[in-house]
Amino acid sequence: MAGNHDLSTLVHECADCPIRHRAVCARCESDELARLEQIKYYRSYQAGQTVIWSGDRMDFVASVVTGIATLTQTMEDGRRQMVGLLLPSDFVGRPGRTTAAYDVTATTDLVMCCFRKKPFEDMMTATPHIAQRLLEMTLDELDAAREWMLLLGRKTAREKIASLLAIIARRDASLKLRSAKGNIVFDLPLTREEMADYLGLTLETVSRQMSALKKDGVIELEGKRHIIVPNFDALMEETGDDSDGGFLV
Template sequence: MKESTFKVDCSYCPIKHRAVCARCEPDELEILNEIKYYKPVAAGETVALSGERVDYVASVVSGVASLSKSLEDGRTQMVGLVLPSDFIGRPGRETIAHDVTAVTDLTLCCFHRKPFDKILEELPHVRERLLEMMFDEMDAARDWMLLLGRKTAREKIASFLVLMVNRSTLPKELFIAPVRVDLPISRDAIANFLGLTIETVSRQLTALRKDGIISLEGNREVIIPDFQALKDEAGLSD
């Protein structure tokens, strides 16, 4: 099966200010451009499986992907939510230790792994930016550990909504109530993200609704009349 892949010019790239290439000079972009190709992935499709060989690393240009790990009996935990500009893959290693799945339709800006490893040695701006992104990801992971280990179901849901708002809304928009967010993932995926069951997610969402903290429009849209009230429910620290 031939994969449909193609190349695109960087100048109109929507993630050029945040992705791993954000700090690059034009000549550096030119070098990256030579090992790059775009790759669409349909919602629901597997991008890579744990332990599997992957011969590229990539930036997410558009769409949402999830990183997850499972126990043999099927219990699954999402260990990362990958949004546009985020980086997928591990340079210098052929395999990854988690599954990567397209949650929505996805556009990846892929770099062949071996030449990318070489570029990492040669282009300081790529390496610098990647290191910074890893530190940010590590901080987010630590916040998530606090959530998974110590927060109640209600706090988990509230934290999740706060995260969704922060990642999809400009800071200044937060002052214009009500805030609206479109949830990018299903109840089931939220449950896997928060270390809960789908039933608990559903119950806590309706509980927050009954308490007037949020209101729901359809299954995917959440309206938040008072963002501070929601943050208070989240136990702070995100």
């Protein structure tokens, strides 16, 4: 029954997860913690493995511990659109709904901390803070989705790529340290095709724009995936967003 309580942010640190479950309450009383410990379990997935298919019965909710997962929608003729990128600490699943609305896929090796839905819902009823915390998180996700609508509807291919890189850089930078020179350095967790699915582009266009950003010195590439951002502001310039941040977390 270890686990720290971060009262200020209403976040609960799971006993043996390396990261916080952002989903899970909240001014923790130790008996709530104990209940959480009892109903949780872990699942691992290999890179490329499907966690759940759209339409499948989904009797758990979960929080990403390590690795990256994606939410994707597919049209009958095969057109695909990614609608969510799940990084460590992100929450999946929907209390009150029994089937999955999207394909959930592990793009890297993935560990999730799961809670069976029924006990989790019971806990939500018993512990009002959990519903409030979930509401807060869902509103954040809604904001992010709407930001993404602007990207999909109105940004150019170059702006789309820059925006995606900026998001990943920012999320990643909050976990890791910067390189000695103050550069932001990270590994792309997505293939060119996955990037395309996220951005509403083709993989060829993604590849071309990556090359263009490299040629223009906005990013440096080592191999296919390792990205160096020498100047984050210069990258932000390319996103088309107002300079003052915009994208959340």
